[in-house]
Amino acid sequence: MTIKTIGNSDFQFEANAAWARKPEGVNWLDVVAVHFTAENNVYVYNRGDREMIYFDSQGNYLGDWGDTNFARPHGLTISPTNEVFCTDDFAHTVTKYDLQGNELLTLGIRGQKADTGAIDVDYRNIKYSAGPFNYPTNLALTNDGGFYVSDGYGNARIHQFTSTGEHIRSWGDPGTKPSQFAVPHDLRIADNGELWVADRENDRIQIFSPEGEFIRLIDNLARPASLDFGPDGEVYVFELGYRAGMFPGNQPPYEGAPGGRLTVMNQQGDVLCQIAGGDATAEAGDFYAPHNVRVDANGDLYLTEVVWAAGGGRGLAPDGCPALQKLTRV
Numbered sequence: 001m002t003i004k005t006i007g008n009s010d011f012q013f014e015a016n017a018a019w020a021r022k023p024e025g026v027n028w029l030d031v032v033a034v035h036f037t038a039e040n041n042v043y044v045y046n047r048g049d050r051e052m053i054y055f056d057s058q059g060n061y062l063g064d065w066g067d068t069n070f071a072r073p074h075g076l077t078i079s080p081t082n083e084v085f086c087t088d089d090f091a092h093t094v095t096k097y098d099l100q101g102n103e104l105l106t107l108g109i110r111g112q113k114a115d116t117g118a119i120d121v122d123y124r125n126i127k128y129s130a131g132p133f134n135y136p137t138n139l140a141l142t143n144d145g146g147f148y149v150s151d152g153y154g155n156a157r158i159h160q161f162t163s164t165g166e167h168i169r170s171w172g173d174p175g176t177k178p179s180q181f182a183v184p185h186d187l188r189i190a191d192n193g194e195l196w197v198a199d200r201e202n203d204r205i206q207i208f209s210p211e212g213e214f215i216r217l218i219d220n221l222a223r224p225a226s227l228d229f230g231p232d233g234e235v236y237v238f239e240l241g242y243r244a245g246m247f248p249g250n251q252p253p254y255e256g257a258p259g260g261r262l263t264v265m266n267q268q269g270d271v272l273c274q275i276a277g278g279d280a281t282a283e284a285g286d287f288y289a290p291h292n293v294r295v296d297a298n299g300d301l302y303l304t305e306v307v308w309a310a311g312g313g314r315g316l317a318p319d320g321c322p323a324l325q326k327l328t329r330v
Contacts (some may be wrong), residue, residue, distance in 0.1 A: 005330065011234075011264050011273040012330050013301065015285035017140050017322035019059045026050060026064075031304040031323040033076035033138070033292040035084075037099065038298050044324065045076040045086060047308075051100060052084075057296065059326070065101035070108070075138030075186070075292075079145065087149070089121075089135040094149055104288035107149075108133045118154040122247060123183045123201060126174040129157045132167070138226075138292075140195065143211070148195060150184040158184060158197060158212065171212040176202055178214045186226040186292065187298035190267065191233070198224040200240065201247075222258050222277075226292045230264075231299045234272065237263045238293035238303055241277060244317070245289055245310035260287030262303065262327075282320035285327075289317070290315045301327040 002018040020042075022028070035043055041062060043054045051073050052065040053130035071090035078084050083104065084097040093108035114135040117127025120133055131252035134154030141147045145163030156174040158181075161167055173180050182201035189195055194215065195208045204219040205227065223240040230236060243259035261277035281288035289310035293303050307321045 002284055006275050006283040006327075008273045013285075013327035014330050015325055015327050017284040019326035020044065020053075020055055020324055021059050021061055022053065023061055023064075026053070026240060028053065028323060030306040030308045031291075032073050032306060034294050034302040034304055034324070035076045035078040036294070036296050037078055038080060038280045042296070043076065043078060043084065043300065044272050044304075045073050046323070047073055047306075052086075054099075056176075057298070057300075061064050068101055074136070075140055077139045077147075079141055085139050085141070085147065087136045087138055087152075089137060092133045092135065094133070094136060094139060096098075105165055107161070113154060114151075116155050121153045123153055123156070123174070124247065125157055126154065129155055129170075129173045131157075131170060132159050137184065138186045140189050142189065148187055148189075150187045150197060153183060153184050156181040156184070158187065158195070158208070160212065169212060171208075178206065178217065179208075181206075185224070188228055190229060196227060196235075198227050198237070200225055203253075205237070213248070218265075221263070222261065228293050228301075229296045233267060235265050235267060236293050236295060237265065237303060238287075238290040239263060239277075240290050240310075242288075243281075243288075245306070260290040260305070262287070262290075262293070262301075282318045282322075284325060286324070288312075288321040299329050301329075303327065 028048035030047045033045040050064040050066045074089040075087035091110045092113045096105040114130035118125040123235040135152040137150045137152040149159045157172040159170045185200040187196040195205045198308045206217045207215045224239040225240045241259040258277035262275040264273040276286040280286045289305045291306045311317045
C-alpha cells in the first residue's frame, strides 16, 4: 500500500510512499536527507548514482546532479538563499554548493579524519573528542548564515562556524553525561535560538544555548536519528528504534522495544502522538530505518530511510520498505 492515513485526532497525516516520481531506471538505494529551496522544491540527497535529485512539491521530477564525487552522502541543509550544504561522512567534509551542484566552499580535507582514537565508523571506539571532522552527520544554519555541524560517528562534538566557514567553537566529549555524545546525528535550531541535538545512541535530545551551554535534555526516546520543528512549534522526532541499524553486539534495552517510529511532542517533551514502531515496515506510514525528517513551508513532513545500510543489504529488511515518504497533514 503506497498511501495510508495515520496518526491521531490532533496529528493526522496521509502517508504517501510513492510521492516522488523518479525518472525511469533511477535507483537511489538509500535516501539520507531532504530539504527545501526558497521556492519549496524538494532536494533529495541519496546514495544512488545521482546523489542529488530534485522535485517540485507535487513530486514531479525537475533535475539531478551526478558525478559529484561524494564518498557517502549523509546530511543536507539548504539556506533561505538557496545555498546547498552537504555532509559527506566517509569523506569527513562539509561542502556548500549552488542549486546546480557547483562547489562554493568545502570544510575539511577529503579522506582525512580528525584523530579521536576511533579506527572506524563505530562510535564505541572513540577515545577522546577532537576538532572537525570524523564522520560528520548534519548541519544547522543560524539566521546570520553561520552554522553548526554534528560530528558524528567517529567524534563526539558540535562545531560552530561563521558564514564564511571560520571555526568559532566546539564542545562535547564521548559519554552519557550532559554535553557528552554518542552519535550526535542531527541538529536543529528552535525559534528561540536553542540548539537541539539528536544524541542518537544515548536515546535523547540535548538542548544548548547558541554558545554551547547545556540547558536541558529530553530522554526516554528510541535512538532519535533526526528532528525538526513544525509550524506551531511542535517537535517531530524520527527514531531509528531497536530493530535495524544496531551496532554489532548492542542489544535492545528491553523485550518488545520499538522499531522505527515518528514521535510528535511539544518543546517540554510531552508526547502528543506516536506513529508506527511496529513490524509493518513495508507499509506507508511505518518505518524500518529512520534517518531524516524535515517539515516544509506548508507543514508537510518528508521522511527518509537508509533501508539498505541498516539491514536491507544483508537481506534483513522486508521487501518493499520505502526510502522516502511524504506525510501530508489532514
